[in-house]
Amino acid sequence: xxxxxxxxxxxxxxxxxxxxxxxxxxxxxxxxxxxxxxxxxxxxxxxxxxxxxxxxxxxxxxxxxxxxxxxxxxxxxxxxxxxxxxxxxxxxxxxxxxxxxxxxxxxxxxxxxxxxxxxxxxxxxxxxxxxxxxxxxxxxxxxxxxxxxxxxxxxxxxxxxxxxxxxxxxxxxxxxxxxxxxxxxxxxxxxxxxxxxxxxxxxxxxxxxxxxxxxxxxxxxxxxxxxxxxxxxxxxxxxxxxxxxxxxxxxxxxxxxxxxxxxxxxxxxxxxxxxxxxxxxxxxxxxxxxxxxxxxxxxxxxxxxxxxxxxxxxxxxxxxxxxxxxxxxxxxxxxxxxxxxxxxxxxxxxxxxxxxxxxxxxxxxxxxxxxxxxxxxxxxxxxxxxxxxxxxxxxxxxxxxxxxxxxxxxxxxxxxxxxxxxxxxxxxxxxxxxxxxxxxxxxxxxxxxxxxxxxxxxxxxxxxxxxxxxxxxxxxxxxxxxxxxxxxxxxxxxxxxxxxxxxxxxxxxxxxxxxxxxxxxxxxxxxxxxxxxxxxxxxxxxxxxxxxxxxxxxxxxxxxxxxxxxxxxxxxxxxxxxxxxxxxxxxxxxxxxxxxxxxxxxxxxxxxxxxxxxxxxxxxxxxxxxxxxxxxxxxxxxx
RNA sequence: GCUCACAUAGCUCAGUCGGUAGAGCACUUCCUUGGUAAGGAAGAGGUCAUCGGUUCGAUUCCGAUUGUGAGCACCA
Numbered sequence: 153x154x155x156x157x158x159x160x161x162x163x164x165x166x167x168x169x170x171x172x173x174x175x176x177x178x179x180x181x182x183x184x185x186x187x188x189x190x191x192x193x194x195x196x197x198x199x200x201x202x203x204x205x206x207x208x209x210x211x212x213x214x215x216x217x218x219x220x221x222x223x224x225x226x227x228x229x230x231x232x233x234x235x236x237x238x239x240x241x242x243x244x245x246x247x248x249x250x251x252x253x254x255x256x257x258x259x260x261x262x263x264x265x266x267x268x269x270x271x272x273x274x275x276x277x278x279x280x281x282x283x284x285x286x287x288x289x290x291x292x293x294x295x296x297x298x299x300x301x302x303x304x305x306x307x308x309x310x311x312x313x314x315x316x317x318x319x320x321x322x323x324x325x326x327x328x329x330x331x332x333x334x335x336x337x338x339x340x341x342x343x344x345x346x347x348x349x350x351x352x353x354x355x356x357x358x359x360x361x362x363x364x365x366x367x368x369x370x371x372x373x374x375x376x377x378x379x380x381x382x383x384x385x386x387x388x389x390x391x392x393x394x395x396x397x398x399x400x401x402x403x404x405x406x407x408x409x410x411x412x413x414x415x416x417x418x419x420x421x422x423x424x425x426x427x428x429x430x431x432x433x434x435x436x437x438x439x440x441x442x443x444x445x446x447x448x449x450x451x452x453x454x455x456x457x458x459x460x461x462x463x464x465x466x467x468x469x470x471x472x473x474x475x476x477x478x479x480x481x482x483x484x485x486x487x488x489x490x491x492x493x494x495x496x497x498x499x500x501x502x503x504x505x506x507x508x509x510x511x512x513x514x515x516x517x518x519x520x521x522x523x524x525x526x527x528x529x530x531x532x533x534x535x536x537x538x539x540x541x542x543x544x545x546x547x548x549x550x551x552x553x554x555x556x557x558x559x560x561x562x563x564x565x566x567x568x569x570x571x572x573x574x575x576x577x578x579x580x581x582x583x584x585x586x587x588x589x590x591x592x593x594x595x596x597x598x599x600x601x602x603x604x605x606x607x608x609x610x611x612x613x614x615x616x617x618x619x620x621x622x623x624x625x626x627x628x629x630x631x632x633x634x635x636x637x638x639x640x641x642x643x644x645x646x647x648x649x650x651x652x653x654x655x656x657x658x659x660x661x662x663x664x665x666x667x668x669x670x671x672x673x674x675x676x677x678x679x680x681x682x683x684x685x686x687x688x689x690x691x692x693x694x695x696x697x698x699x700x701x702x703x704x705x706x707x708x709x710x711x712x713x714x715x716x717x718x719x720x721x722x723x724x725x726x727x728x729x730x731x732x733x734x735x736x737x738x739x740x741x742x743x744x745x746x747x748x749x750x751x752x753x754x755x756x757x758x759x760x761x762x763x764x765x766x767x768x769x770x771x772x773x774x775x776x777x778x779x780x781x782x783x784x785x786x787x788x789x790x791x
Numbered sequence: 792g793c794u795c796a797c798a799u800a801g802c803u804c805a806g807u808c809g810g811u812a813g814a815g816c817a818c819u820u821c822c823u824u825g826g827u828a829a830g831g832a833a834g835a836g837g838u839c840a841u842c843g844g845u846u847c848g849a850u851u852c853c854g855a856u857u858g859u860g861a862g863c864a865c866c867a
Contacts, residue, residue, distance in 0.1 A: 260862095268794070268795060269795085270795085270796095271795095271796080358861095359795090359796095359861060359862075360794085360795065360796095360861095360862090361794065361795065361796095361861060361862030361863070362793060362794030362795070362862065362863055362864095363793095363794085363862070363863045363864090364793080364863060364864060367863080367864075368864080369792075369793070369863080369864040369865080370864095373793060373794060373863085374794090374863090375794070375795085376794090376862070376863075378861090378862075404860095408802075409802085415858095415859095416858085417840075417841095417857065417858045417859090418858095420857090420858065420859090467867090468867065471867065472867060475865085475866085475867085490867070491867060493867090520867095522866080522867080524865080524866070525792050525793095525864080525865055525866090526792070526858090527792060527793070527794095527862090527863080527864080527865085528792090528864085528865060528866070529859090530860090534866075620867050621867065622867080639866085644867090671867090706824095707824080707825070707826055707827090708824045708825075708826090709824060710824080735823080735824080736825090736829090736830090737823095737824090737825050737826095737827095737829085737830065738825070738826055738827055739825085739826090739827065739828060739829070739830090740825095740828080740829055740830085741827085741828095742827045742828055743827090743828030743829055744828080744829085745828095746827095746828055747828080753827080755826070755827065757826060758826095759826085767826080767827080769827065774827075774828090776826090776827065
């Protein structure tokens with residue numbers, strides 16, 4: 153028997169300890185203190201997370217990850233997924249396991265089973281999970297050969313697992329199996345907790361839904377069970393509270409409560425804007441119109457329908473015919489426009505352009521219709537009829553970078569003006585189905601990268617395969633009240649469309665050239681953006697966006713005439729103001745207008761009518777402030 | 792589009808193990824003129840999403856359709 157050299161373990165504080173026999177994370181932790189061993193979830197070995205009971209067979213930089221660390225939470229959640237899988241297989245034999253990762257707040261696991269899980273099943277599955285935790289089954293890591301694993305899963309009737317090992321795992325990749333107790337195992341990269349008891353009680357199954365095997369709609373439909381999991385009960389409780397609060401901000405709920413818009417069965421995915429909702433729209437539109445102007449854009453307007461041949465030329469028909477609406481007249485088929493760019497190209501083409509004219513910037517509040525799949529519709533965030541703050545810049549290749557940089561800065565200013573400080577910047581790269589050659593795509597993608605750098609963006613996420621069929625794009629994403637991210641702005645470089653639709657300009661050598669086309673939007677869809685605004689501000693829009701900025705209400709009917717006069721004066725200064733002359737007590741009216749999120753309530757009684765003053769109360773404050781009418785007008789007319 | 796769930800008054804919801812329905816708020820009328828988050832009384836309001844089946848009888852059970860919700864897929 154040869155004597156192996158001692159194993160050197162170095163700790164984060166710089167200490168180094170030698171072991172003659174490979175220690176485990178748990179044994180090292182126990183050596184330090186039993187308390188630490190109890191709190192330990194996994195260990196970090198040379199940067200990799202390892203199981204507590206996996207022998208450390210090499211010299212290593214070593215760190216103990218306790219339960220309160222973010223990395224530990226991920227392990228806990230992943231473990232919950234495994235416990236869920238075991239519970240389901242114990243209760244419903246014959247159900248196949250597939251995958252079950254951790255998520256932002258918990259975990260899910262996808263199962264293959266003919267009968268759907270019911271809500272009642274969910275409750276009994278959760279009970280069984282708690283039972284498995286109580287049994288405190290040891291979780292053990294084993295390394296298997298591919299053949300053994302395939303044989304095992306096939307014999308067990310787990311065809312999805314067997315398929316994944318064959319197709320999804322490289323032959324030279326280490327394949328690990330985690331046993332959970334005597335009878336249950338799953339293939340998994342790990343790491344895991346040392347036993348199911350360590351999972352604790354802070355988990356909860358939330359819902360069951362469909363998902364596709366390997367994320368492809370052509371594959372088998374699986375059943376996904378979602379759950380929440382946290383390190384302790386208090387965190388789970390806090391999360392549930394937060395979700396409850398977030399649901400109160402849902403734009404669909406607030407849209408109804410604040411009487412902003414409605415949707416109905418006869419027009420799925422379309423919006424009926426009520427006066428108050430449309431007032432918000434107008435405020436946003438006026439603001440964006442100013443942005444167009446400041447950015448050197450000329451506002452234009454194209455037709456709503458155009459001959460389908462134009463859409464065949466542009467390539468939209470090939471890619472999106474299933475998602476386009478068509479109409480027909482006198483034996484011609486027209487497409488209801490799903491985009492504004494071909495229209496803008498027609499306007500560009502209507503005259504002879506010189507290189508001296510470039511860049512040409514067109515903008516439009518362009519109404520578009522897209523026949524989105526029914527399952528995609530969501531309030532006013534994802535609709536079939538929407539309006540883009542769309543713009544197209546026709547320019548030379550050299551002008552791309554300054555144009556993109558200027559756009560980025562303008563976009564960030566717009567988001568800040570609307571109260572958004574945090575947003576994600578992404579760069580979507582060439583998709584599989586695309587126009588143009590790779591060299592052109594290389595140039596387009598690099599142009600966007602260097603423009604982002606020039607604009608001072610330090611980090612962005614690159615999304616391979618997510619670009620438009622005609623070019624790569626920068627995307628700006630905001631999150632809704634329940635954490636779902638929505639794309640708002642975009643900037644896309646397009647070398648294809650001008651050529652396809654015959655856009656040219658005359659260069660300095662009198663030669664015809666195709667310009668580069670930049671597609672850009674800042675708020676994106678007006679509908680979606682207003683939905684996000686409603687949620688972000690929980691319905692209490694800032695004064696300049698509020699549909700009703702002020703309500704004037706008398707205390708006694710003797711002051712009705714004065715209240716109307718105050719409202720008329722404010723209205724003259726373009727304040728969106730209403731009166732409330734109803735025969736109700738002031739408490740009642742204050743409550744109602746406060747719930748309607750009106751930023752300013754002006755109360756007038758006999759005293760104010762005599763003094764020609766108003767008593768002003770701002771939303772969110774109980775403070776009252778009496779001002780002379782003349783001063784109040786100046787104050788409220790400031791937008 | 793796929794899986795599952797849901798659809799009752801303007802809104803939020805209850806209810807009917809099959810005998811055509813109820814509350815609160817809102818609305819209308821009357822009383823009340825009240826100083827900063829709900830004053831009181833009376834009244835009116837529903838083909839229980841649509842279409843079909845089972846049944847003596849369907850809002851209730853079954854099926855289809857439409858729409859909505861969650862997730863998946865999609866998002867020019």
